[in-house]
Amino acid sequence: MVERTLVSPMGETETYERDLVHLARVAMAGRAQDVQTLVQRMARRYQRSNESLAGSLRELLRSAPTAQTPLRGFGNTASLPLDSDSRLPLIRAEQLGPAVRPVLAPPVRAAVEQLRDEHRSADRLARQGLTPSRTGLFTGPPGVGKTLAARWLADELNLPLLVLDLSSVMSSYLGRTGGNIRKVLDYAKSSPSVLLLDELDTVAKRRDDMAEVGELKRLVTVLLQEIDDWPSGSLLLAATNHADLLDPAVWRRFDLVVKFPLPGPVELEEALLSYCGNEAPRNIAFLARILQGASFADAERFVMTARRKAALGGEHTFDVLLNMGQERLAQMNHVERLQVALDLVQDGSLSQRRASELTGVSRDTIRRKQRTDQEQ
Ligand SMILES: Nc1ncnc2c1ncn2[C@@H]1O[C@H](COP(=O)(O)OP(=O)(O)O)[C@@H](O)[C@H]1O
Ligand SMILES: [Mg+2]
Known part of the structure; x- marks a missing residue:
């Protein structure tokens, strides 16, 4: 049985080898849908030359959990269109499932x-x-x-x-x-x-x-x-x-x-809250301010890098976010940096001294602005 599979009566060893490598490649890439498509094709291809192999493959396809295949509307037998040369699927079929609801203006x-x-x-x-x-x-x-x-x-x-x-x-x-x-x-x-x-x-x-x-x-x-x-x-x-x-x-x-525009401050804050999960800082406004002009994808990368870094070093995510934000702060003008300092001081996240160190705005300026804001 084993021999028959490896050396087919039709002399199709090469075909087997090619299919095996192809199958290994898509399986290792975790492309479950492509694995299924390939197995379907192999079941058809070996129908004549190796009936028992084809039968086993069809049995596998029948018993495999198909409820989750993204192509359920396409039925089980449809296979994805393939590139005429590489025989690789031309399209990605995305898994159905709860898709993230985008934050949109x-x-x-x-x-x-x-x-x-x-x-x-x-x-x-x-x-x-x-x-x-x-x-x-x-x-x-x-x-x-x-x-x-x-x-x-x-x-x-x-x-x-x-x-x-x-x-x-x-x-x-x-x-x-x-x-x-x-x-x-x-x-x-x-x-x-x-x-x-x-x-x-x-x-x-x-x-x-x-x-x-x-x-x-x-x-x-x-x-x-x-x-x-x-x-x-x-x-x-x-x-x-x-x-x-x-x-x-x-x-x-x-x-x-x-x-689709770049996110404004409101959209950015909403998205940042979801990227931060339960590690969201008390006041997300400062982060939105630091990341203004960034795309959602950039903001997400920024936050996720900080969260991973914090987890590795046993630090608070907030501290890592502040640290990583330095570079972006350095490119902001004085008025913008003052706003960031106020965000952080007013909600008690940072002392005036720490906010001043971080933003390069003098404590005096922060204090004065805070006072005039309160008077208004
Ligand atoms: N409007 C949005 N709301 C929430 N997250 C977003 C938004 N836009 C992008 N992202 C994040 O960035 C990633 C890449 O976005 P994507 O939709 O591929 O961008 P585009 O197609 O506009 O280049 C998304 O998977 C998501 O994590
Ligand atoms: Mg895209």
Whole structure:
């Protein structure tokens, strides 16, 4: 039995070896969905040459817990579209599960929630002869929640999220890219899902390369056509960090454009509170002030690094946050530093002396400002 598996009657040792290595690779990367897809493919491939192996694999697929597969809408037999060359999946299928609710400024939140409600209440729209927005473009700097919002939307609509990262598809030969993209779009249309075309600007960026202009034009044409023809009832989202690189013709195709700005102080405070968890400092305002201008992703990284550092060194997270904040403080002007000092002194987090050392604002100035603030 063992021998038969290793040296197949069809002389397919090489195929076995290749599949084994491929399987090991996706398993070690923890890509459970890809493992399942591969096993499905192997069960089909060995159906003739090794019936008992194929039977065992099918049995495995039947008994494996599938309730959690993100592609439950796609049924068990559907496999992810693969790159024609590498045979690796072209899209990421995200796990359904409680997605983090992004912190969004009120107008952005309203736009994203309306998109959700349109799809949830499609029948109400239909009574007025309307259909939900089919396509949406999310623009804004990196790390402000474009991908997160797409994931949250899919979760709210109880649909699988399929992510096609155009920056990775585009790195393969352009000639193949068109075919690959078409495969993904067809796949996404085959069952209810939310498809996210991430890093859409990559398509535009390659335009400088003259040798590939023809190929690229065809690609853009394919994409634009698909956006136009996207079926109602399905949701196509695209995200870009460089909206300025996109042709206005691309913008116009989308039913809805949502601009995600950098977080303002209110949003930053709310997000920081959740990143800090139960180690949140008494007054989060000082941290939001130090991190102003940062993206959510940067703020999260800052806090998580501090929390890990504190845990390793047995320190208080607050002290580490203050320490790590020095560098950013040094780049702030006097008025801003004075504000940080006041934040920390007024709620009793720091003494005037300590606040003065930290911010480089004299104790006198802090005291005077505190007094005038109190008088008002
Ligand atoms: N609006 C937000 N609210 C809360 N956390 C956020 C937000 N935006 C980004 N983050 C954090 O940063 C990470 C990266 O964000 P992401 O959505 O991928 O950014 P983008 O797609 O805009 O580049 C998220 O996983 C999340 O942890
Ligand atoms: Mg993103």
